[in-house]
Amino acid sequence: MLNASDILRGYTDTIILAQLSKGDSYGYVISRSVLEASGGELQLKEATLYTTFRRLEAAGMIESYWGDEQAGARRRYYRLTEAGRRLYEENKADWRRYRAMISALFGMEE
Amino acid sequence: MLNASDILRGYTDTIILAQLSKGDSYGYVISRSVLEASGGELQLKEATLYTTFRRLEAAGMIESYWGDEQAGARRRYYRLTEAGRRLYEENKADWRRYRAMISALFGMEE
DNA sequence: CCGAGATACATTGACAGGAGAGGTATTGCG
DNA sequence: CGCAATACCTCTCCTGTCAATGTATCTCGG
Numbered sequence: 470m471l472n473a474s475d476i477l478r479g480y481t482d483t484i485i486l487a488q489l490s491k492g493d494s495y496g497y498v499i500s501r502s503v504l505e506a507s508g509g510e511l512q513l514k515e516a517t518l519y520t521t522f523r524r525l526e527a528a529g530m531i532e533s534y535w536g537d538e539q540a541g542a543r544r545r546y547y548r549l550t551e552a553g554r555r556l557y558e559e560n561k562a563d564w565r566r567y568r569a570m571i572s573a574l575f576g577m578e579e
Numbered sequence: 580m581l582n583a584s585d586i587l588r589g590y591t592d593t594i595i596l597a598q599l600s601k602g603d604s605y606g607y608v609i610s611r612s613v614l615e616a617s618g619g620e621l622q623l624k625e626a627t628l629y630t631t632f633r634r635l636e637a638a639g640m641i642e643s644y645w646g647d648e649q650a651g652a653r654r655r656y657y658r659l660t661e662a663g664r665r666l667y668e669e670n671k672a673d674w675r676r677y678r679a680m681i682s683a684l685f686g687m688e689e
Numbered sequence: 690c691c692g693a694g695a696t697a698c699a700t701t702g703a704c705a706g707g708a709g710a711g712g713t714a715t716t717g718c719g
Numbered sequence: 720c721g722c723a724a725t726a727c728c729t730c731t732c733c734t735g736t737c738a739a740t741g742t743a744t745c746t747c748g749g
Contacts (some may be wrong), residue, residue, distance in 0.1 A: 559580030
């Protein structure tokens with residue numbers, strides 16, 4: 470119970486938006502950054518990562534373009550749109566509220 | 580995006596465990612308590628509430644018994660088991676970690 | 690030069706929790 | 720009597736996560 474999958478649900482979008490708010494990036498690197506930023510605790514699974522990219526792009530929150538690598542595997546880069554940036558800010562604000570609410574519901578003093 | 584359903588996922592169990600940690604109670608009242616404790620922000624839907632009771636009871640985290648109401652509708656009371664109490668404590672500890680981790684991933688200073 | 694591991698992207702199908710919609714029954718009040 | 724409040728329950732759908740699987744390129748040790 471209370472496994473990472475259920476906790477994650479609803480947060481992946483914002484986690485990716487947060488990564489992109491620091492500059493354009495691509496799947497593999499974002500996955501690594503998240504792992505590092507979470508102190509090795511959160512591994513975004515590839516299937517989750519790429520379906521999330523599709524979802525966010527379809528919603529107009531991010532845009533993608535192929536990098537022009539001279540060597541190595543091709544990379545699909547992602548960029549935040551204006552709407553994506555707004556969503557990111559909204560989600561952060563929401564999180565502040567939810568965080569306090571959940572703590573209260575859990576019977577914790579914060 | 581980021582709707583309440585997705586945020587809720589993974590937390591309903593602990594929310595109910597928290598309510599029961601204060602003493603035996605039943606569905607309708609728990610639903611009201613949660614609504615109040617969340618400042619009117621979170622309405623646990625009945626379908627969610629009762630499926631969660633089933634899940635927690637099947638897992639041995641809570642036990643139920645019928646109250647002996649002289650009048651009014653029957654009430655099915657729930658009680659925390661020892662395992663349920665332990666789970667509640669674990670989930671609170673997990674939440675402290677997740678909360679910090681998500682804030683960090685969102686690019687927030689906490 | 691060959692195989693293994695890292696880099697990099699992508700899809701399919703299964704699973705599980707939340708919730709809309711529908712149902713039952715009792716009590717009390719206007 | 721009709722309606723609101725109390726109180727319980729379940730069927731079915733939706734959606735996000737993930738295991739499994741597949742592709743291709745590059746690097747490095749042996």
